[in-house]
Amino acid sequence: MKNYLVRRLLALVPVALGVATLTFAIIHLVPGDPVVAMLGENAAPVDIVGMRRQLGLDRPLLEQYAAYLGGLAVGDLGESISYRKPVSRLIAERFPATIELAAAGMLVAVLLAFPLGIIAGSNPGGAGDLGAMGFAIVGISIPHIYLGPLLMILFSLDLRWLPLTGRGGLAHLVLPALTLGTALAAILARMLRQSLIRVRESDYMRTALSKGLSARSALVRHGLKNALTSVVTIIGLQMGALLSGTLITEIIFSWPGIGRLLISAIGARDYPVIEGCVLAFAITYVIVNMATDLLYAIVDPRVRIS
């Protein structure tokens, strides 16, 4: 087990390096002068030179790259141009909000998926199945940018049950989490349904029935147990969609997380912050993937050996 862990951790390094390099390339290899883009074409030459020096853009590219990697190693992501604060501090301040939203989205997805999947899978072809799966296919197809406002219109403007935007107590979390988690819920529900159907037609069922267990409880118990690993797999596979969905959801609901920071940094042409946020998202994703793999390895020993 320890070997596997070490191997996975080592594999993390080249990917992280690659991600950092690609981010650097995108920001720094862009055509045109970012300083002119920031200060405007009519800026005084002395301001342009000053800003270029401040951003370290007057040094040769390789030196910039080395400085960038060096900074990353110690957690220094540079300073934000619009906030005049270290980028790492800005990101650290907003990280909890993003994690809160992403976690809530996952929770909602699971809470929605189980009843839906069970209804669908325990009676395939029936009305419940059709309804649940219809709901699921719609859930996958509605984009966040529509689902969010739709929920806002219904629950906030018409019914006045929930707050419209912003982060606050539990009530503020409901609509964003619903918006974020619905697509994942739909995918999970479909998977649960498949799992239950498979169990239905399998040997388990026959054995369980012969043992005198009710069809329903055996079905659900075994189906769900099988499904558990698949749930982890799917959440792992959908993590990317969930993270980038968090970004969009933050904009829709004015949620003060890293996604919102990234988009306002784009509007303010604050390149150090843009770079930092992109990195934060990517590295988070890489770590989460690794964590999922490790979780898998704990659950399924066969993975470790391969």
Add this chain to the structure above:
Amino acid sequence: MRQTITTARLRLVAQIGAALVALAGCGHYRTDRSPATIQVDIETSPTSTDPRFATDAISSRINELIFDSLVKTDRNGQFVGHLAERIERPSPTRIVFHLKHGVRFSDGRELTARDVIFTYDSILAPESMSAKRAGIEELKSIDAPDSYTVVMTTALPYAPALEMATEGIVPAGTPLPAKGTAAAPIGSGPFQMVGYARDEAARLERNPYYPYPSGAPRSILFKIVPDPTVRALELAEGVCDFSGNNIEYDVLPWFAGHQFLKVSKTPGTTYKYLSFNFRDPRLRDLRVRRAIAYAIDRNTIVNTILRGAGRVASGMLSPENWAYEGNVTTYTYDPAKARQLLEEAGYTADRSGLRGLRFEYKTTPEGARLGEVFQAMLQRVGIELTLRTLDFATYYADIQAGSFDLTSLQWVGINDPNSYYMVFDSHKTPPHGENRGYYSNPAMDRLVEAGMRTVDPEARKAIYAQVQQLAAEELPYVSLWWVDNVAVMNRRLVGFDAYPNGSFRSLATVTLSPLGSEPPD
């Protein structure tokens, strides 16, 4: 067994349902404020809590509640003494202010001439780099012969001298703000700032040393709410008590259904205009500028997008201003004339009607809608406008630096016509002044400089009549409209006085009727 599963599932559903109902039941997401607090929703963070630096409307309006100045303007735009109880003008180049006794900063110290001197000196110091410096550059010296007397001396006669006396006073020794820190200076005004979190809220509480009318608010929470829909909802929910000039016009009719809300619409002096960059040779051609002026249907915009909450403007000074001259060249909507002018200027139309004239129009997200209207109207006469949307801070910084082709902006709180000097004199380009378009016209220079030096009001008025006509002829700006002052407030705020410049000043003296017992209409 069959029972178990069904019951278990039912129980789960019931639990979720109960949780939802509980959440709904506490649909009171209103913050619980004490009745003596009012909440004001503002659309963006103030850029500065130091009155020596803040030039944008929101910062200025908030700072007005915290800091006092030697004089203030009343609702008719006349100067009245505030910190100064008596003002003398012994000569055209000297003003003497006699300060009130017993005015205290919120930390208890008395405000004396020393603080006034310090404030002005710190603005004038070159290292301050304050945008306000341009406004008081004429000050040759400011002295305090004794603790309660301040003498301002200018090198030359300076007619708008009293405008210089509207700076908020900070205590002697207040350091210059380092960028990024938000330690707010102390003021002597009705309120003090006790907390400020950028992009969240600014909290003001009573200055314990300021006379407090009974029934007036004890504290004000300025909450930053960028989303206009949320501002409207907060008003409707009773969470927000006051919202000034930041409610979408289209939403105003919606408030009619809420009995406890009041919409106040009064003529305003806020002047909305289209600004040109004169460093672009195409825009230096008067025919192009006139074509743009004829191409914009301002009347329709005021009636539809503004829902009538404005008046088509002929110039920077609104009719309420003492120096207003209404008899100037105006430009009624005439696209045919616009096209003709562009043809004359040498821009012929191709088959699609476009003339190869392309400009970039910078705007904020809130201003994008108006930008699209201009885009469509200009396209009809053959000019292509590309829109560039930036967040407010970036946008404002760009405009202040003169980095734009076309943009539209507004001047809030125009009072003395000497503003013409600040915005049109050729020496007043950034960073020395507000001539962000780099407009340069010797005739205009002569007039506005004369207007500055002429102390006799009648002679001054005549000069500015010429200035207004010249501005209307030469179009350094295309005048759009004077924006009405639109405020939506909870009826529990009694006695709110609307100032034409959108000032929040009256919030210090409104009476709060108790929550829940709003007076009937």
Add this chain to the structure above:
Amino acid sequence: MIARVRNPSLAIGVTTVVAIVVAAILGPLLFRADPLSIDLAKTLAGPSPAHPFGCDALGRDVLARVLSGARLSLSISTVVVAISLVVGSLIGGVAAMSGGRIDNLMMRGVDIILAFPGILLAIALAAILGPGLIDLVIALTAMGWTGYARIVRGEVLALRERDYVLAAESLGASRSRVLMRHLLPGVVGPLAVNATFGIGGIIGAEAALSFLGLGALPPTPSWGNMLDAGRAFLLVAPHLTTAPGLAIGLSILGFNLLGDGIAQKVGHRA
């Protein structure tokens, strides 16, 4: 009744997609309102016989803009998916054929691109390249080609070891020619499924980028920027949100169902 239709996903999917394509192509010809012409007297007008979906904040007909947006979404997504298909297949094929270090390197590259969750890479590229349609296509392609590369690479690798390939090689046939001949049938199915889902996904991604201000700029109507513009008027004009929102939802739904249907037909999910 549903049970009797063998492949309901395929049926509904094809119908929906065809309907959308027809609406996009024929719509602007049959419904003559100009998506760009403003009429300030009609700002925020609700649905009426003259304007079935109402008018937006500048009085422009919403139905006309939705149809125009359909053209934009469909053309951008098909172009992006087509380019991604070609680029991805080439890279995947070359990687599998070269094997060894080159394969390794290329697949590391794929891994790094995949390390950017969802549309993050597209957002970063669009932010740096600036708004505009060509930059949008570049940004969207950059994030989309990896799936196809993996499929093609997988097929080629599997084929390489097949007996008939080895046999043909030993008889003197060029390996690549044999592979090409036998590659297509194996790869068409998964690629078709992926591409179909891909079009749906790119429709969503383009809408998201335009929503964030990184894609199609005003006055060009795009479902995404229409949704963004509608946000300020949720209170008084929800129809501004419903029309483009339903359009996006239905389009993605159609392509998802179509993809499902094709997957059922070719026997496995990609």
